[in-house]
Amino acid sequence: MSYRPIKAQKTTQLLQNNRSLQRLVQSAQNIDRLQQLLNQCLQPAAREHCYLAACQNTTLTLIVTNGHWATRLRYQQKRLLQQLQRMPEFSQVLRIQFKVRPPIQPEQAPARNIDFSEHTGELIHASAQAIRDPSLREAMERLARHSKKPS
Secondary structure: OOOOOOOOOOHHHHHHHOHHHHHHHHHHHHHHHHHHHHHHHOOHHHHHHEEEEEEEOOEEEEEEOOHHHHHHHHHOHHHHHHHHHOOHHHOOOOEEEEEEOOOOOOOOOOOOOOOOOHHHHHHHHHHHHOOOOHHHHHHHHHHHOOOOOOO
């Protein structure tokens, strides 16, 4: 059994031929529209911390970036629910559910600071001169250049 890649298609043609992809795009557009309506009811500072996850049956599920904002929004829940219910898109909503999910951030390696005295740098440089392996010698010399010069 061999793998045969699908021929490249234009985006419009792909959307016209694939019903599940059409539903997915339509769902994403709907969530985006509801998010914009939600943002109209949120205070400006809260907008970047609150995202619409789902609006199913009578429950509106909101994702909040941390516990601090979840608590603030829970205190405003009654007002927020009343404002949302005035809009036809949210008229069936009877309950708001908040879920805390911190944003995913790539792990960053901690910054490495090499701090040692000029004397230590001289010792490392002297040791590097005695090493025969050129790549190791070069690495030791680079390390020696990180020494602090006296002020």
